[in-house]
């Protein structure tokens with residue numbers, strides 16, 4: 104497939120004159136801003152930098168604050184997080200503890216997305232004026248009648264099929280709708296605006312160059328005439344940034360680099376040596392911000408440093424990676440930051456969207472912010488200042504022996520900090536009664552003193568959004584409780600667009616993984632209730648005034664829990680992993696509930712392509728509406744057409760003869776190479792790998808390791824190596840043919 108740009112309005116920001124002109128046009132240049140047009144050290148390009156000192160003088164506030172309310176979601180679901188505070192709480196209560204048994208499917212629509220394992224359905228639907236806007240992992244955007252599920256329009260962009268600079272598989276978390284437009288960030292790092300009525304492309308902007316490792320997986324945020332987006336690519340040596348674009352025309356209004364230049368405040372938290380690693384230091388922004396219109400701040404999280412698991416080239420705190428950040432929404436000026444993990448070498452960056460809420464503590468109403476980290480901790484801060492609302496004790500944690508780090512920069516976490524090397528005794532305590540493996544087997548013996556730790560790089564809490572309910576005053580969060588082993592590779596050299604990680608993450612065979620659904624009391628920072636699953640919890644949470652919270656399960660169930668007690672009160676099983684957040688809305692006096700059930704590559708769940716919508720006494724006849732016919736793209740032959748919900752399987756299509764190979768693959772290879780070999784956390788895509796096409800070479804690589812892969816020769820038996828090599832060679836490398 105050829106990469107195609109339809110050039111409706113493509114703004115290039117190469118020259119200072121264009122930049123200055125546009126910035127003046129947008130009215131964002133302050134008196135000092137021209138001095139801030141400094142050459143970017145690596146490229147000679149000119150960019151607008153905001154200085155933090157200047158912003159601090161006026162506390163980052165802009166003179167004119169827009170009048171936008173922060174009501175909870177009700178009839179509509181207008182932003183990614185349901186409202187500007189990202190609370191994912193709806194005031195609708197028709198579906199409640201008394202009526203829940205009558206909640207049944209009303210319509211089901213098949214979006215025509217590929218069932219290929221590299222795609223993960225993570226999008227939150229947006230519902231405005233009776234229309235639902237939803238995006239597939241391939242970045243197709245569809246508008247559906249929210250009452251009937253019938254397709255109104257579709258926009259199917261062409262993305263380069265070979266695009267492989269996405270760490271964790273192709274996905275998008277959705278779109279933003281406002282101002283008569285639908286905004287979407289694409290995997291090839293374009294930001295587009297579509298006509299809300301027709302789906303016609305109105306403008307597109309190249310946010311960054313995907314071939315340098317930049318991509319967009321987050322839903323953009325629309326606020327007060329601007330569209331905000333960050334970039335992903337923390338595993339590819341990008342320099343993280345967040346930008347505001349003019350919603351009307353698509354030009355850039357401001358950008359804020361998550362890594363300051365050496366001459367800026369906190370620039371000294373990176374070495375400015377000949378490596379200039381700060382130019383490739385990661386710190387992406389791949390989740391949607393929240394806004395406080397009254398303060399005029401936007402809040403977001405920044406991802407991990409690069410190289411991710413090797414700190415030797417980047418001694419220091421590495422600000423503003425691994426942080427919660429507040430900026431002035433109008434100007435992009437820095438306001439405050441809170442770094443969760445100083446000098447991260449564990450891939451334990453915050454990835455869960457920030458939530459804003461007000462809470463009374465000790466008789467005083469506080470403007471709060473909550474964020475659930477991959478560390479397994481929830482951080483409650485004062486959103487005006489970034490100070491912890493409830494004390495957080497900083498603790499030192501062990502570093503990998505050979506990595507240089509500053510001992511004065513410990514993690515800011517609570518008392519019983521978990522992410523550290525675990526011992527066999529720790530694991531024994533953790534194992535469930537039905538665990539059948541040997542404890543020793545979860546400590547993977549590689550060179551360079553590998554360590555086993557938890558939470559793993561999947562979290563704690565990963566991207567699946569949390570929710571806050573003003574009725575229970577609980578912060579609801581999904582967690583994963585699992586192990587990972589890290590082993591350092593010799594040296595990782597930065598190459599444009601290449602992976603830049605610095606270490607190897609190895610799944611630990613036989614280690615248990617559990618998921619948690621937790622209600623946290625925000626007043627006391629204690630757990631009110633917790634449900635534990637035997638698989639990770641990877642979907643997102645919807646909280647409602649009907650006293651029910653809704654959570655998706657890897658096995659395809661959408662589950663309702665009593666919001667106060669955690670008791671399961673309802674569930675419905677769909678035909679694919681429920682790995683996206685659900686939403687609720689009202690049309691003609693009736694409450695609807697919707698979820699895109701399409702599976703997830705990292706969670707290893709069954710893939711699908713349907714939006715399921717429920718209401719009380721819903722009357723779905725069992726036949727999905729087929730919205731797969733494409734009017735602006737070529738029809739795909741693997742579109743889902745099944746009428747009957749099918750029993751979910753645990754993985755992709757394989758015959759029985761590969762049973763052992765598959766189980767060895769799942770225990771040892773899946774977390775790096777992904778389900779069906781397609782882009783797990785950091786391993787190459789085996790479906791596109793030439794090496795995987797040759798059985799002998801696969802065996803050699805498994806036995807002896809190579810490139811970034813560790814050797815499995817002493818870990819797997821000859822038979823296991825043979826079986827998994829055949830599985831890779833005969834199933835995975837042929838999977839896309």
Ligand SMILES: O=C(O)c1cc(C(=O)O)c2c(n1)C(=O)C(=O)c1cc(C(=O)O)[nH]c1-2
Nearest residue numbers: 271320335336337338387389406560561705
């Ligand atoms: O550093 C990055 O840029 C980046 C991006 C993404 C992404 O955009 O999906 C993920 C991660 N990191 C990551 O660390 C992670 O655990 C993760 C899980 C997922 C997913 O879609 O399930 N994406 C990502």
